Amino acid sequence: MISRYARPEMSAIWSQASKYRIWFEIEAHGCDALADLGVIPKQAAETIWEKGGAAEFDVARIDAIEREVKHDVIAFLTHLAEFIGEEARFVHQGFTSSDILDTTLSVQLARATDLLLVGMDRVLAALKSRALEHRHTITIGRSHGIHAEPTTFGIKLARFYAEFSRGRDRLLQARDEIAVCAISGAIGTFANIDPAVEAHVAEKMGLSVEPVSSQIIPRDRHAAYFAALGVIASSIENIAVEIRHLQRTEVLEAEEFFSKGQKGSSAMPHKRNPVLTENLTGLARLVRMAVMPAMENVALWHERDISHSSVERGIAPDTTIHLDFALHRLAGVIENLVVYPDKMKANMDRLGGLHNSQRVLLALTQAGEQRESAYRLVQRNAMKVWDMFRDEGGAGDGAFQQLLHQDPEVSALLTADQIDSMFDDAYHLKHVDTIFDRVFD
């Protein structure tokens, strides 16, 4: 975990203190269930809650015990006994370490997902608000990095909103995948622990019961979980790349907020760099790299081997922490994004109306020209505009329109008025509301 890419709320979920608190709760709820079953005295369960609930576990002390006994759960139970005393022997009856460890991982991942959902919602809110703000802000649509036809900046953001809505759904499904409890004993057969214990702990910890575990919760769940996070990371990259493009010097249609006193570069005082979205691009890679090892973790030997454990010690905190940070960084970028509608319009118009080429093409075909030769007519004028644009740094207002007027073959097919009528940008935006209705319903 890279501390500069961590928010304290998420880090807290993965702290040693949180982990031990969850361990305690699982054990204590387990005691309640065991007491109900008559396996241990009711009084013991009460004492455990009382004294353990009030305890402040000493991480250093547990570490010290672990160095001695070389077993983390036993170390914790030993420390717990220091608070609870005599009745400590009723704790952990019939449990296996994995019952505690795997269920705790589920609780942590579920809580982490709840925080991720908060981040997603912040991104969604920012996207929606800015999309509505720029619903009609015209800008050139680009395919292959080349000017194509107009769209609006709001539609761009609506597209990202729809993508993040899907990401949110996937995150909810991913939460369901891993919010499961398994307390089924050494090999998953409940030989030494009643299934009722599992059911009770699951309910209390807000988890569902794993139908069939084998000492551990099956790892296809975790693979699906990290895959969902990987897709969300890719969507973050998608927005980040868009903004980086918009900010590049020659485009400059939008910029990350650049605060007073900020420095873009220690060497070059003129610099204003999209460092946040570049950073998000990198964070996306970091989140995504967990997907492959999570999938490799699925095929464990027989009822379990422990190869997945070291992997998860890394990717479970790191991936959720970095994604959480990235979501909030992204939300901030969107909320504060400085948008230049005039520059958008100016950039679009620097190609002298070329973005209407399809419309002219269709008009020529409707005027009876074969598609092939109509294409040739439009293309030969368009190419001239490109040359003007390249050589003169801008094609000049209405350059394409003018050339069409001057082309005898074109004017044989279309009247001057017809030509002019095709250079009306509103034409391209007539379905903006349709799209917005679909997305924001």
Add this chain to the structure above:
Amino acid sequence: MISRYARPEMSAIWSQASKYRIWFEIEAHGCDALADLGVIPKQAAETIWEKGGAAEFDVARIDAIEREVKHDVIAFLTHLAEFIGEEARFVHQGFTSSDILDTTLSVQLARATDLLLVGMDRVLAALKSRALEHRHTITIGRSHGIHAEPTTFGIKLARFYAEFSRGRDRLLQARDEIAVCAISGAIGTFANIDPAVEAHVAEKMGLSVEPVSSQIIPRDRHAAYFAALGVIASSIENIAVEIRHLQRTEVLEAEEFFSKGQKGSSAMPHKRNPVLTENLTGLARLVRMAVMPAMENVALWHERDISHSSVERGIAPDTTIHLDFALHRLAGVIENLVVYPDKMKANMDRLGGLHNSQRVLLALTQAGEQRESAYRLVQRNAMKVWDMFRDEGGAGDGAFQQLLHQDPEVSALLTADQIDSMFDDAYHLKHVDTIFDRVFD
């Protein structure tokens, strides 16, 4: 695509012929919608269906045209015109190539998924049937590859059944992700095509409408799709690895069916190798390798760049074809798996009852011994059994039980009857039905 790992049903979905047929259908349905809107004559749409529907497209001919015009969709339309004649000019009005290409990919992926679901169901049926057959077939559970406590072979299979049920759910969700239609024009604004066309084609092709496309359908959908397939592949690997372990010479509790006349090795006539499950292990890697590029495909430039296309030309057919093949190979392996219950029992018993060590430990604690010293008592006897097992090729029936009887510290705490009562395997299996009820309800 590796032809030896392809079933004809799935390959057919990805054939050129299938692709052109889908292209035609999208175009023809589009014409219906355009006719309804009055953009083209009703008669034209009818002719297109009639003549195009009857046409047998000539792939070689289309290839020849493409070599000339260097555009696949235009090549197809030219060929189509050869069947339809004059009215061909009403086809593709206001469409962009991507409208056809992307919607076709959706159709192909959706159909591929339907086939994958058939494969999943065959695997599930095989797992269920064999699980029920072996519900009570006792076998040693192994954690870390080491004997732990008994379970049943049916529980193993039930576990895989539950895993594949989750995989099936993920596959259904994945299908929803990609079964979408986009016919929205050059940049997704419907500038030259009415949204009604998209709605009509979507309905006819069994797709839902993409709320906001940008010439193309957003690639987070495809990333999520291939990720779901990657998780399923990992589950296939999970079963494959289990069977490979069970078949290894020293274990030999189950075997892939070995047909009369089959040869395990050209050199060594005694060999019987689990080649199908080894092959499945490799196929899992092949399927999984699509996940990363699919995620890298998400962040396209602005309204689209075409970098995703070459990737998908590879992974869309290859991944679905290989996974389809793998599912049927796996189903066959499970259906025909030769299981050796006696060998399972014999293997388990070669450790002289050691699998009851936890039970003895718990009994000693219940008899008042501290957990730590009880552990020591059990462990010191267990370690002797290991030595016997290793040195003599089997610990001998009841070896552990006998040692416990002979250990004065143990017998001071437990009566002979108490010790003996702990060597009853039924104890471990008392909750088998609970587990089966959970899984097969």
Add this chain to the structure above:
Amino acid sequence: MISRYARPEMSAIWSQASKYRIWFEIEAHGCDALADLGVIPKQAAETIWEKGGAAEFDVARIDAIEREVKHDVIAFLTHLAEFIGEEARFVHQGFTSSDILDTTLSVQLARATDLLLVGMDRVLAALKSRALEHRHTITIGRSHGIHAEPTTFGIKLARFYAEFSRGRDRLLQARDEIAVCAISGAIGTFANIDPAVEAHVAEKMGLSVEPVSSQIIPRDRHAAYFAALGVIASSIENIAVEIRHLQRTEVLEAEEFFSKGQKGSSAMPHKRNPVLTENLTGLARLVRMAVMPAMENVALWHERDISHSSVERGIAPDTTIHLDFALHRLAGVIENLVVYPDKMKANMDRLGGLHNSQRVLLALTQAGEQRESAYRLVQRNAMKVWDMFRDEGGAGDGAFQQLLHQDPEVSALLTADQIDSMFDDAYHLKHVDTIFDRVFD
């Protein structure tokens, strides 16, 4: 393998015909060695070369036999016997199938690598030639997508040349990794075949001897091989992304060659898209996706399991074929790249000399100003230029220079001449030759 991304030379290496020819050669060389050892008659070896060398193997016939005997090597040997007759029984004496299969894979990969080296050399030649051509073509260097300081287009290309030189070295090392021969029998112990056979075949096939094989050649070699290809693919992506950036409408400093009659888009006749470099970006992902499964192939069970085989049936041909295609496509792009030096200069100058901000900063510090306040002085003027640039579509010639003249705090520190002297672009290019000498020595 995607046939449209395949060149016939490379595909031929992976054809069935090539494979059988290599199989034959390994067997026949093996016979020579066996004859030398006196294991088989010299005459037999000669007959085998004579009749087998002249044979045209019938792939369909071998397939038919394989369907019967279910073993590819046996099927081939049976077909070979149809040519050789009686003496066929001397073929394959003491060999294991893997001896043939693995050594053949080595031969194919080595030959594929030789072709890849041809592609690399073509890319290197193109880069060098264009680098020398544009050694002094000034262009703005961009960090974070934002104008920084001037460089030359030749330096950009020299940088890529150096990167591809490293890639070429890696490819040579990768070739060494996999150009190895193993003919060591069932488990690598030479129990039934003399090591001299291996040595002879290795020499004849242009391979080195695997020091210790275990039925198969260890797969760390192949993992290293595909990793090297993955890095080269990433370098291809690196150039591709650069060109895509240079071609984007707002930049347009270079363009992929656009042939007369070419169509950028079926719908929009004005389009000129960098489709080749976009395609290369995707191909890079395809090549790279082989790295992970190749690494997963390393850890096989004991002396070998066959899980690697299906993976390699896919990635060995596909990855080399796609990379080969990509290298030649890239070389073509570079060779034919249309470069616009005037546009490069014009773009650079649209920021009114801002690229000299560091130089001004250093001059102010040398003039005694603290770095912090010097930075503030430069930045406040630079930010005004940005505003002009954004609002007016270009900052105007010398805008930054003028502002500095007008800033009283600046002119208190620097004379007008001093300020003007800092707007000399040659300053930035004084070490171009140093860099070229380093790269092209």
Add this chain to the structure above:
Amino acid sequence: MISRYARPEMSAIWSQASKYRIWFEIEAHGCDALADLGVIPKQAAETIWEKGGAAEFDVARIDAIEREVKHDVIAFLTHLAEFIGEEARFVHQGFTSSDILDTTLSVQLARATDLLLVGMDRVLAALKSRALEHRHTITIGRSHGIHAEPTTFGIKLARFYAEFSRGRDRLLQARDEIAVCAISGAIGTFANIDPAVEAHVAEKMGLSVEPVSSQIIPRDRHAAYFAALGVIASSIENIAVEIRHLQRTEVLEAEEFFSKGQKGSSAMPHKRNPVLTENLTGLARLVRMAVMPAMENVALWHERDISHSSVERGIAPDTTIHLDFALHRLAGVIENLVVYPDKMKANMDRLGGLHNSQRVLLALTQAGEQRESAYRLVQRNAMKVWDMFRDEGGAGDGAFQQLLHQDPEVSALLTADQIDSMFDDAYHLKHVDTIFDRVFD
């Protein structure tokens, strides 16, 4: 970075303190070179070394400054000035932050690699020593997990030794890839810094000079570096998987050292689990997961974007730290591995001599039988042995030999003596020394 998988020596390389010390050294060496060039006073350079060399940098103080100025290098320089005083203004003249940051990363990676080489050497030494010890320890070779023919445990280890020798070579090459220095200014043109400074710093820091940098060192180098580490991790997994197999209960031919007082499981006192090699299997995945993002880092925008930075903040320390830990853990496992030669022999013999089936097959062919029917003869007897093995827990000494004697078709071809002569295990080991000579020369 997971602290439990970190050794202090490696962690120290990545500490903030180490980083700042390297920063200082680069700056100070740079000052020497600048002084030689006459850019700054010689006295200043001396003072900087003297005061800075003696300084103990206060990480917390630097963090505090960074929070204010939001730039890590500036924060450091500010703190450095607190020690150096007045002459601090001569530090960093003409440098760009990346000059410091990228060269520091090179130094850290180079030092990390030196430590990794120590780990590799320890692994190699352990493998060699144990290989020599077990040069003649006979054990069954297994392909597909199934008994094949005999080999020795020493050959297994020699195979791993050869694999790690290759890994060591790759690591040396990887070190060369990244041990480079770039001090070339804002965009790599040396506009404000003389190349002599770079040359001097490179020499002093033990690096070579990057021929052409672009503010940063090109990232194909780092991609190649992490790929090399990924292959080594896969080799670690390879050994780990072998040992896990050897330790599984039914095999038990070797065991990780199990210390007195160690506990295999908190619940089951009889357990002895190969937890170290399982852990290594997981660590291999963690190391390998850096390969893909490192490759994605190669294609940066123009002269650089900063997306690679966050990735490297994670993978550079984490991957080297985890791999370093893994190498030492692996070395310890090999050094202390408990090997059971008797169990190896006993396991091999439980199949009643079946491992000689190829030899019998070859003898029958040499006796004039067609290969096909000879195969049938051997196989039909071999399959009986399998049945005995499975049903009776061991086929009985000489079972296969006896069956061959009793088979009339076999005994028609081979005399009793001939049959018996084929059950001599020394036959399989006659080339052990050849192999050892190849590996350990």
